[in-house]
Amino acid sequence: MARNTTSAGAREQARKLQQEQERKQKRQSLLLRIGVVGIAVIAVVAIALVVLTRDGNGGNYTEGPAPAAATDEGGFVLTSGTELAEGADLGTIDAEDTPSGDGPASAQPREEGQRPHLTIFTDAHCVHCANFEGAYEEILRGLLDEELITLEYRSVSYLQSRSNYSARAANAFACMADASPENYKGYLSNVTANYQGQEINNESLAAIARDSYGVDIESCINDATYRAFAAYVSNTAWEQGVSGTPTIYVDDSQYEPNTFFEPLMTEVSEYAEEAGIESDFVQQAEEQLDAEGEDIGQSEPEAPEDAGSTDDGEDE
Structure with a gap:
């Protein structure tokens, strides 16, 4: 038991x-x-x-590198269709530390014997900018190649969207300026002119560079290498009173896209006479624009508070 x-x-x-x-x-x-x-x-x-x-504040890109060819205010100056002038070599920039001034530093009166200087503020998300590039790309390239003008692009990120297309495209343009300056204008004009209201994702931005120009900028695009720089360009332009795109300066005078061409060609003709340049291109360009009668509008966005936002919900 x-x-x-x-x-x-x-x-x-x-x-x-x-x-x-x-x-x-x-x-x-x-x-x-x-x-x-x-x-x-x-x-x-x-x-x-x-x-x-x-x-930084609001999830924005505020600090980062600038392409060596960029000016103090973030422009890229073309001396021909395939050549960029030497830049300011800004190094690391702070997007909120913008240069002071009431207007672009490039907006200066033309001196005798100096080429007319054209400054264009453009946004890849702007349909008016697409129309402008479609109408004037060949003419401006011709004037560049004839050494009759210098041309400076400022790619701003004013128009906001779910995928931050303006800022992503501005970053891609800066990537191209750094990697392959000879293809900078072609790439910018190509991407901008072909905008039809449908945002382009990063994969396609890289594919255009690769397939059309043989340049690999995929990692630069995906890494958002120059997004702080893109915000810096936008903030600088806004502080200088540029409130719409495309905004154009011929030397020191500001114009809307429908009014710049005549004063530009007046300056070109005067310069050609001063420099002893004989060119049939000037008359051809004037005749082409007279025949087409381009009517190009201008976007008027709000202040670019989120120019460098990281919320890139890309449209596939």
Whole structure:
């Protein structure tokens, strides 16, 4: 009888030990799950802190490199259709630290013997800019190649969208200026002129560069290398009173897209006479524009508060 009592007690002890072991396993499993969730939360917080640290207020790109060929105010100056003038080599820029001044530094009166200088503020997300490039790209390239003008593009990011197309395209243009200056104008004009209200994703921006110009800027585009620079250009332009695109300066005078061509050609004709340049292109360009009668509007966006936003919900 004593053996049966001892056996029953042993079984009861074994049962209690098993229950205790099961409770320990449940506690360990729960702690493990809590630990995994905690690590995930920490990871998300860490990523958010990295983004905020990198992007500054509002999740914007505020600090980063500038292409060596960029001017002090973020323009790229073409001396021919395939050549960029030497830039200011800005190094690392702060998008919120914009140059002071009431207008672009490039807006200066033309001196005798100096080529007329054309400054164009353009936004790849602007349908009026697409119309402008479609109408004037060949003419402006011809004037460049005839060495009758210099041309400066300022790619601003005024028009906001879900995928931040303006800023992404401006970044891509800067990538091309840095990687292949000889293809900068062609790429910018191509992408801008072919905008039909449908935003272009990063993959396609890289494909155009690769397929049309044989240049690989995919990593520069995907890494958003020059997004802080793109914000810097926009902020600078806005502070200088440029509130629409395309906005155009012929030397020191500002024009809308429908009024710039006549004063430009007047300046070109005067320069050609001063420099002793004989060219049939000037008359051909004037006749072409007279025949086409281009009527190009201008966008009037709000202030570019989110010019460098990181929320790139790209349209595929």
